[in-house]
Amino acid sequence: MAIKPVLKMGEPLLxxxxxxxxxxxxxxxxxxxxxxQDTMTALDGAGLAAPQIGVxxxxxxxxxxxxxxxxxxxxxPFTVLVNPRITPLSDEMExxxxxxxxxxxxxxxxxxxxxxxxxxYDQRGNVIDREVNGFHARVVQHECDHLQGILxxxxxxxxxxxxxxxxxxxxxxxxxx
Numbered sequence: 720m721a722i723k724p725v726l727k728m729g730e731p732l733l734x735x736x737x738x739x740x741x742x743x744x745x746x747x748x749x750x751x752x753x754x755x756q757d758t759m760t761a762l763d764g765a766g767l768a769a770p771q772i773g774v775x776x777x778x779x780x781x782x783x784x785x786x787x788x789x790x791x792x793x794x795x796p797f798t799v800l801v802n803p804r805i806t807p808l809s810d811e812m813e814x815x816x817x818x819x820x821x822x823x824x825x826x827x828x829x830x831x832x833x834x835x836x837x838x839x840y841d842q843r844g845n846v847i848d849r850e851v852n853g854f855h856a857r858v859v860q861h862e863c864d865h866l867q868g869i870l871x872x873x874x875x876x877x878x879x880x881x882x883x884x885x886x887x888x889x890x891x892x893x894x895x896x
Contacts (some may be wrong), residue, residue, distance in 0.1 A: 721754050721755075721757060721758075722757050722758050722761045722856070723754050723755075723757075723758045723772040723773070724772070724773075724822045725758065725762065725767075725771050725772060725821055726770070726771055726772070726773055726821055727821055727822070727823065728819075728822045728870055729873070730821075731814055732770055732773060733770055733821060733865070733868065733870060734868040734870075735745075735770070735775060735868050736774055736778065736866070736867055736868050737768075737769065737770050737775045737777045737778075737866040737867075737868075738775050738776055739776075739777050740776055740778060740801045740802055740840075741750075741862055742843065743801070743840060743842060743843055743844030744842065744843045744844055748778075748842050751769060751770070751776070751778060752780065752799055752842050753770065753773055753860065754883045755767050755772060755778070755780050756780060758772055759780060762820055763787055764820050765781060765782075765783055765789060765792075765795070765858050765890070766779060766780060766781030766782070766858050766861065766862040767779070767780055767781070767795075767820065767862070767894050768862050768864075768865030768866055769862075770865050770866065770868075771820060771821050771865060775854060776868050777801060777802045777803065778799070778800070778801050778805065778842075778846055779799075779800050779859075779862035779863060779865065779866065779884075780797070780798065780799050780800070780862075781795060781797075781798055781800070781858045781862050782795045782796050782797030782861065782886075783795055783797075785864055791852065792854040793823060793853060793854055795854065795855045795858055798847070799841050799842050799843075800837065800839045800840075800841075800847060800859075800862075800863075801839055801840045801842060801883065801892070802839050802840055803837055803838065803839035803859075803863050803866070804837065804838045804839060805835055805837050805859065805860060805863055806835060806837075807832040807834070807835050808832075808834045808835055808836055808850065809832070809833065809834045810831045811829060811832070811834065812831060812832055812833065813830070813833050814828045814829065814830050814876075814880070815828065815829065815831065815854075815857055816828055816829075817829045817857070817861060817871045818884065819861070819870065821865075821870060822861045822870060822871065822872060824883055824885075825872075825881065825882065825883055825884065826881070826882070826883075826884050826887055827871060827872055827875045827878075827880060827881035827882075828876075828877065828880035829857075829861075829871050829874045829875055830874065830876060831856065831857045831860045831861075831874075832856060833852055833853065833856060834846070834850075834852040834856060834861065834872060835850070835851060835852075835859070835860070836849065836850045836851075836858050837849055837851065837859050837863075845859055894896070
């Protein structure tokens with residue numbers, strides 16, 4: 720369909736709670752998801768939330784086989800997740816580096832639950848119910864945060880681990896965040 724511009728940190732829409740999707744399997748929802756896929760693929764993203772392209776709906780997509788931004792991450796299956804709910808399955812958290820298409824050029828260490836369950840629906844209204852851990856769990860939390868008006872810098876505990884990618888990782892090349 721189309722590669723959409725990604726809203727950047729500072730845009731008011733990124734700080735709002737997104738609206739619940741009421742109708743599934745519609746041409747409008749299908750078009751939104753195609754635009755999200757095209758945009759995420761073009762920017763080599765690990766995931767994307769509808770608010771990032773200016774649509775205030777509870778829709779996220781994520782997944783990749785390999786990602787240049789996270790070269791050591793395990794594969795995450797491509798998923799369309801609508802109206803998600805996340806339930807941590809342990810209190811264990813781990814800090815890990817994150818970037819974001821809406822926060823270009825920066826990275827920060829963010830604490831995330833290591834083991835969780837996510838539930839919701841696919842674009843057709845079929846139930847999704849998965850238990851995941853590791854990087855998969857991190858990606859889901861990051862994308863679902865967007866639906867609550869939360870950007871990853873808001874979760875950083877130690878700002879000594881937040882900065883420009885080229886400064887934090889000299890000599891390493893990452894695609895634009």
